[in-house]
Amino acid sequence: MQKNKFNLQDKVTSLLWPDETGLSPFHLLLLKILRVVYVSVTDLMEGQLSLRAMSLVYTTLLSIVPLLALSFSVLKAMGVHNEIEPFLFQFLAPLGEQGTQIGENIIGFIDNIKVGVLGSVGLGLLIYTVLSLVQKIENAFNMIWHVETTRSIGERFSSYLSVILIGPVMMVSAIGVTATIMSSSIVTYFATIEPFGSLIVLATKLLPYLMVMGAFTFIYMFVPNTRVRLSAALIGAIVAGFLWESSGLLFATFVVNSTKYTAIYSSFAVVIMLLIWLYISWLILLFGSNLAFYVQNPSSLRVDRGGFEISNRVKERIALLLMQLVGEKHYAGEKPPTMADLTGDISAPHTVVRYVLKKLIAQHLVIGTNETPVAYLPAKSLDVLLLSDVIQAVRCAEEDHFLAANVLTLKSQSLELVNGIDKAISASLGNKTVRDLVVDSKQQ
Structure with missing residues (x-):
């Protein structure tokens, strides 16, 4: 079995890395795309990304309420705190009715956390919990990008908090601007004229995909402690964003048809579904970053999966x-x-x-x-x-x-x-x- 595996790998390697002399530009581009896809899928199957995703699931469960509470308090000070709920329910939408129940419970937990009365120690612990989550996310991305040095304590504090506090405001502002544009009289007028009406409907359906891809692009460029080119981050975000939105639809179908799991696990079925969805989400996010790494560093595609040997x-x-x-x-x-x-x-x-x-x-x-x-x-x-x-x-x-x-x-x-x-x-x-x-x- 092991010998057949190596023979298959050798055949795939010879097909994807042939002598490039005389090949057309289209053929070379196709080979580059296939190489990136092959190596990215190989990394996914080897399990390192899966282990990181499982670790982040555990950290997310511990930090999700403090993270949302901190963002909620900032938005509340600006009078737009109610806008955070659609984000949460949209993320939990693949869980169906169970997702709505989980979202309502999380909102209840957030309401019980009064940031203003926590005191200095309580607020410090709250911020530490949130920063620990972001640091663990950075470590996972640094592993993908082969970065051994992490940000200093000062950089972590300033960079992480700026994203945690300003990020939700920017997202809410972006949604508000988008809603204003879509409801404007100009857009309404063109919606009655074909083919503009069909294009506007199509744009409305594509908007969730575009917003997720935009968020993923920002994450891929900001989180790793190295310089990531916009083109590489964008390619990884497009693939990961499409996979995340599509997997949400498939997972929703799975939840609807998983009556046997509900019968077996009873009330624990909600928790199990949440764990699975968090794992899938993190795995897709890390896969996109891994893809961006190979797009930016094509010379790393030929490194032996078990290590490397050089003379x-x-x-x-x-x-x-x-x-x-x-x-x-x-x-x-x-x-x-x-x-x-x-x-x-x-x-x-x-x-x-x-x-x-x-x-x-x-x-x-x-x-x-x-x-x-x-x-x-x-x-x-x-x-x-x-x-x-x-x-x-x-x-x-x-x-x-x-x-x-x-x-x-x-x-x-x-x-x-x-x-x-x-x-x-x-x-x-x-x-x-x-x-x-x-x-x-x-x-x-």
Whole structure:
């Protein structure tokens, strides 16, 4: 069975990554789309996204009431607090009558939370609960985008609260503007004229899809602690938004026909349906972000699903390229490159670039900035960064950690051969520095 699985994967890989020489632009575009779809579905089936979605379901159950209470209090201060209920009932609509019951219970819980009388400690705990939910969401998105650094405490507090407090106001304002436009005399007049009337009806039906896609686009661009291009976020949001709205219709049908579950679980059936719907919603949201990652980083599509293996020669080439790119930006006085910049310029998988970059940082050849996202600078002057040190940084990386000293010196003859290779590399590179590499590349 395992052998057949590998054979199938090899066949699919050979079909999706053929020799591109002589292929038409349409054929190349079709291959890129199929590659992104294939790798995204493979990631979904491997279960990592599913585990993150299940974790977020648990966190959502703990934080949904404090989150809505905080947003409700802001909207109430502006006199538009009643607008939050349609959002909640729309999200729970696939649950049918049970969704209405759950929504009414949540609204009741929110009414019982009087933010004004909680006191400083109670309000602090309320805000902490909400921020914990958003932080866990960020961690899930950072995992998808292979980002290891999270936002600082100050950034989390300011960014998260601004979205939590201003986001509902913006959504309510957008719905109000949309309702005003749709009810205006101009739209009413054109609604009586064909084909404008049919187009307006179609736009009304598409409006929920467009609003969900717009919200997903914002989430995909804001939540990960890295720079996400609008085009990648938009493509992921279009797919995820369509899946979310469509799955809502299918799930509503499932709930209507699930009389057996109600008979078996009785009143617990409502909770079970809510858990399933939350899981589906989070899974679709994470899937869209995963899709956006591959759209923005097509070089990561070919990374082995079980990890990656690269030769020393490839490590050395990537290390020299990284030092050249970082050195060129620094030499020209330009803005330091981020991980996304380096990955795009090298056209290598994100995980491979990050792996080699870590070795250069560990050997104090490159340092990261305190910016968000992190950018990279030479750790020393380009005149003193030897190219031989760059090569040794990846050739000798973590030897002491993985190999005992007696293994490295076990055979004197083998040791002499390895030392001979190191000496040959040092003799070939001599005293050449990163500055020489940068200047030579400028002159070519």
